[in-house]
Amino acid sequence: MATDSEMIDVVQVDRPGAIGMPMLHKAIFIGLLLLGLVAPFMLYPIFLMKVMCFALFACAFNLLLGFGGLLSFGHAAYFGSASYISAYTAKAWGFTPELAILCGTGAAAILGLAIGSLAIRRQGIYFAMVTLAFAQMVFFFSLQAPFTGGEDGIQSVPRGYLLGLISMAPDRNLYYFVLGVVFVGLLVIYRIIHSPFGQVLKGIRDNEARMVSLGYRTSRYKLAVFVLSAALAGLAGATKAIVFQLASLTDVYWTMSGEVVLMTLLGGMGTVFGPILGAAVIVTMQNYLATFGDWVTIGQGIIFVVAVMLFREGIVGVIARIIRRPL
Amino acid sequence: MAPAIAIGSAFDNGHSVSMSGDTILEASGLTKEFKGFVAVSNVDLKVRRGSIHALIGPNGAGKTTCFNLLTKFLQPTRGSIHYNGQDITAMQPADIARLGLVRSFQISAVFPKMTALENVRIALQRRRGDSFDFWRSERALTEFDDEALALLADVGLTEFSATLAGELPYGRKRALEIATTLALNPEMLLLDEPMAGMTQQDIDRISALIRRIAANRTIFMVEHNLSVVASLSDRITVLARGEVLAEGDYATVSKDPRVVEAYIGAGHA
Ligand SMILES: Nc1ncnc2c1ncn2[C@@H]1O[C@H](COP(=O)(O)OP(=O)(O)O)[C@@H](O)[C@H]1O
Ligand SMILES: [Mg+2]
Numbered sequence: 389m390a391t392d393s394e395m396i397d398v399v400q401v402d403r404p405g406a407i408g409m410p411m412l413h414k415a416i417f418i419g420l421l422l423l424g425l426v427a428p429f430m431l432y433p434i435f436l437m438k439v440m441c442f443a444l445f446a447c448a449f450n451l452l453l454g455f456g457g458l459l460s461f462g463h464a465a466y467f468g469s470a471s472y473i474s475a476y477t478a479k480a481w482g483f484t485p486e487l488a489i490l491c492g493t494g495a496a497a498i499l500g501l502a503i504g505s506l507a508i509r510r511q512g513i514y515f516a517m518v519t520l521a522f523a524q525m526v527f528f529f530s531l532q533a534p535f536t537g538g539e540d541g542i543q544s545v546p547r548g549y550l551l552g553l554i555s556m557a558p559d560r561n562l563y564y565f566v567l568g569v570v571f572v573g574l575l576v577i578y579r580i581i582h583s584p585f586g587q588v589l590k591g592i593r594d595n596e597a598r599m600v601s602l603g604y605r606t607s608r609y610k611l612a613v614f615v616l617s618a619a620l621a622g623l624a625g626a627t628k629a630i631v632f633q634l635a636s637l638t639d640v641y642w643t644m645s646g647e648v649v650l651m652t653l654l655g656g657m658g659t660v661f662g663p664i665l666g667a668a669v670i671v672t673m674q675n676y677l678a679t680f681g682d683w684v685t686i687g688q689g690i691i692f693v694v695a696v697m698l699f700r701e702g703i704v705g706v707i708a709r710i711i712r713r714p715l
Numbered sequence: 716m717a718p719a720i721a722i723g724s725a726f727d728n729g730h731s732v733s734m735s736g737d738t739i740l741e742a743s744g745l746t747k748e749f750k751g752f753v754a755v756s757n758v759d760l761k762v763r764r765g766s767i768h769a770l771i772g773p774n775g776a777g778k779t780t781c782f783n784l785l786t787k788f789l790q791p792t793r794g795s796i797h798y799n800g801q802d803i804t805a806m807q808p809a810d811i812a813r814l815g816l817v818r819s820f821q822i823s824a825v826f827p828k829m830t831a832l833e834n835v836r837i838a839l840q841r842r843r844g845d846s847f848d849f850w851r852s853e854r855a856l857t858e859f860d861d862e863a864l865a866l867l868a869d870v871g872l873t874e875f876s877a878t879l880a881g882e883l884p885y886g887r888k889r890a891l892e893i894a895t896t897l898a899l900n901p902e903m904l905l906l907d908e909p910m911a912g913m914t915q916q917d918i919d920r921i922s923a924l925i926r927r928i929a930a931n932r933t934i935f936m937v938e939h940n941l942s943v944v945a946s947l948s949d950r951i952t953v954l955a956r957g958e959v960l961a962e963g964d965y966a967t968v969s970k971d972p973r974v975v976e977a978y979i980g981a982g983h984a
Pocket of ligand 1: 749772773774775777779780781
């Protein structure tokens with residue numbers, strides 16, 4: 389009789405070791421870049437920039453959930469606080485856009501370090517609850533703090549001059565700057581996932597106890613990925629503030645934390661490209677169905693239920709399974 | 716003669732004989748209570764360096780709990796643990812692994828979404844220390860590939876190196892776990908039912924492997940298959956209801972009337 393090992397239908401990953409970015413991923417990245425370059429000639433640039441910012445936000449969140457195995461219910465805190473800092477430094481201190489975005493990103497990283505070091509001591513749903521609780525504190529702080537503008541937020545943020553030279557006022561100029569920021573952000577996330585550090589993260593996600601038994605001090609790795617994820621979510625929020633010339637309570641509200649979960653699950657958590665698609669679908673829905681008011685929320689709810697019930701792996705996850713290639 | 720042990724002296728983690736002499740792992744008065752229920756009760760245990768020591772007993776006897784205590788995955792209620800003469804009772808589990816005391820798990824513990832090669836490599840990667848280099852390509856890890864492949868070959872998994880661990884048949888998963896553990900080159904292995912649920916063919920292969928790796932290591936294993944225990948182990952400790960019932964070689968232990976009773980009482984052959 390044949391042993392079970394001979395009969396099993398084994399899945400061969402397209403590379404035994406690690407030999408850089410697979411061709412397929414390279415092709416998708418190039419395709420996305422080309423699409424990004426020509427898109428503003430066909431679609432409204434502001435809408436496209438919104439999609440890109442949320443795609444980066446969702447990918448940053450997915451880095452934590454899909455590759456670190458940590459479900460944060462409070463990622464709006466990093467997105468929103470970065471948005472406030474970026475808007476404030478650009479408006480009150482006249483920072484150039486890239487500097488304002490850098491400040492926002494740094495602030496989100498520091499906030500991530502503070503909240504993360506407390507949250508990673510908890511597991512599973514308790515971890516999610518702690519992140520949510522801290523995010524609510526950030527929300528109430530944003531509501532009360534003098535510099536955030538309360539209910540009004542920080543409005544008419546100047547787009548400024550990139551490096552003090554290139555005016556960001558024309559949508560087309562700003563668009564290509566944002567495309568650059570987001571694309572680099574996505575490449576950074578890709579590299580993190582496919583680094584020696586990323587390999588340790590996958591181990592922790594797959595089986596934390598086993599990693600501990602191999603001598604890994606897993607909480608340090610979890611904190612590191614938490615900070616990275618918070619910083620990249622901050623990069624997205626800070627950029628968004630410059631695009632819309634606005635930082636408001638919406639960015640730190642808990643619904644924002646929920647939306648990023650939805651985008652990630654819909655596109656495919658733990659996939660490289662899923663959150664980008666998830667963000668595109670959700671933002672498009674919000675934009676084109678905006679006239680239907682509350683129906684958007686209901687539509688999102690339905691999508692969420694369908695996504696969770698029918699295809700847990702998300703859209704890109706399903707495609708990856710069909711073509712038997714990681715995406 | 717070696718002088719008396721200096722308290723708190725740093726011991727060599729290598730496979731050299733330390734000053735604690737023949738005992739590599741010692742537990743005294745080890746006790747674990749779960750909300751009033753005593754799972755492990757006042758266990759005294761000495762594992763001799765270089766031996767294959769088996770821990771047997773009916774289901775629910777507290778064997779896995781013992782392993783969890785010895786590797787600090789659980790905090791003992793009372794008692795102390797010494798490894799190579801060093802008191803490890805207050806240490807963190809990851810740090811105990813770094814001392815060379817590495818455990819496996821009763822339930823299969825591979826990394827399912829990683830390939831067999833990556834499973835072994837993640838253990839080899841420990842040598843890079845606490846590295847957080849998220850900016851470097853994973854190409855940096857290919858330096859471990861040859862060694863990982865050699866370890867896979869050792870357990871008969873060469874042809875599965877590119878297979879996702881989650882897709883491997885059960886026996887192969889257990890073999891992969893052993894390869895992963897061996898990648899750390901631990902001085903002592905704690906194996907929790909390494910052969911449970913395996914075919915006879917797999918059992919023979921893993922038995923031979925354990926005998927081979929025991930040449931320069933200490934092995935402490937929980938195993939239900941008594942013929943495996945009889946053929947492999949130098950010494951056997953029998954646990955029942957959290958207490959040590961008997962200890963000795965197979966001939967002694969298997970004749971002990973209390974052991975026979977405990978096994979029959981629990982419905983074992
Ligand atoms: N975390 C826990 N909480 C409560 N009871 C536990 C826990 N872990 C184990 N036990 C109990 O302790 C006893 C010993 O379990 P275990 O060590 O797994 O036995 P064995 O490995 O010998 O089959 C069992 O009765 C089990 O139900
Ligand atoms: Mg057990």
